Amino acid sequence: MASKIINNIRWFLPSQDREKNSEYDEIVVSSRIRIARNLADLPFELKMKHNHCEQLLELLKNVLTGKLKGKFFGMENLSMLDKESLLECYLISPAFLKSEKPSALFITERGNVTVMINEEDHLRIQSLSHGLNFPEIASEAFEVETTIGEELIYAFDKKYGFLTSCPTNIGTGLRASVLLHLPALVFTNEVEKVLKGAVQIGMAVRGLFGEGSDTKGNLFQISNQQTLGMKEEELIDTIVKLAHMIIDIEMKARDVIMNKARYEFEDKVARSLAVLRSARIISSDEVLNLVSAVRFGVGTGFIKDVELDTLNEIILVSRPANIQIYFGEVLEEYERDVKRAEYIRKRLQAEKK
Structure with missing residues (x-):
């Protein structure tokens, strides 16, 4: 599926x-x-x-x-x-x-x-x-x-x-x-x-x-x-x-941000990527916010080992109906959050290879 x-x-x-x-x-x-x-x-x-x-x-x-x-x-x-x-x-x-x-x-x-x-x-x-x-x-x-x-x-x-x-x-x-x-x-x-x-x-x-x-x-x-x-x-x-x-x-x-608050933003970007790579349960809205931070990191050159295409894919596949079709299962909200986290972990792991 x-x-x-x-x-x-x-x-x-x-x-x-x-x-x-x-x-x-x-x-x-x-x-x-x-x-x-x-x-x-x-x-x-x-x-x-x-x-x-x-x-x-x-x-x-x-x-x-x-x-x-x-x-x-x-x-x-x-x-x-x-x-x-x-x-x-x-x-x-x-x-x-x-x-x-x-x-x-x-x-x-x-x-x-x-x-x-x-x-x-x-x-x-x-x-x-x-x-x-x-x-x-x-x-x-x-x-x-x-x-x-x-x-x-x-x-x-x-x-x-x-x-x-x-x-x-x-x-x-x-x-x-x-x-x-x-x-x-x-x-x-x-x-x-x-x-x-x-x-x-x-x-x-x-x-x-x-x-x-x-x-x-x-x-x-x-x-x-x-x-x-x-x-x-x-x-x-x-x-x-x-x-x-x-x-x-x-x-x-x-x-302006990179001149005045570089480390704060780089910290936010790094933490967001770490959560995406390790989370065991995650909502679709949380994915959007975390991917936004990582996308910013890619755009500023801070993140070099994640492709924009991967982030684009994660944005859409992580949506509630899409994640169910991806796994070929009808899932309740909690189950979707678990499967979503599993998909993102594996997708980002594949990106590193």
Whole structure:
């Protein structure tokens, strides 16, 4: 069962055709492009009836499986544990997990592009990557969007652009987001000011799993809110420039810490790594906080025998549903904490070899 989880998080680990770790991969944990689309010939979400949902699924199944390489899943055929795992791997949204409508998911062969069918809109196409990698994932997402659009007609208005269920997505229907690791800004109490500035220029700031989720492990998700009146390239360029600006501020905060509190932070990093390597019981939230400290140590060069890719893997595999699927067992909370600690010990031990 471990291979099933590793397959679901392939997008979070380097591909052979990409540089293993770029300069900013410790701070920019991941990038995502999400495109909302609706079909012109079917009612939108609020007016959809069961037969409309089934019709949509059949149309999309024929197009996706006929034109693209990947797997098509009817969500009703998946267990709740499998669905929760897909959420923890960022392959579906929280809203899609909770949906009671007939719905389906398509995952491309590479594993980093998914199509959610019957989410808030008829289609939610998203492409994911570790690090700051918008050109590649935007190209992949729009390739899927174009393939579908060649077979089916999207709901489109000459004045407003692509029509969506929620007015905040109308226009391009595009959201570009980055997941940033900002421990120095949190430690120096500057993070609220920086993120408030992002909100003031039209960005949304959310937690680890998007809208409605808490911020944990010094991880913050930032995305555009405006989708109307700008081209797709302009929206992506805006989020990339903002990401670089926040990276610069985070790096300056790190310089302050390393000049004024080096030993305190190195002690925290070393203790965090020691706990991960030796703990016999550990919660998923504690993992996020400890991995954050170790990630900081990797970023500053203090930790040299742990790869970022390993930390990325631990972040996702350690989540509640994923750890159960990894071990192939349904586990109570206490049992999960024990198995999680076992997995992390073995994973970090393998890293040292």
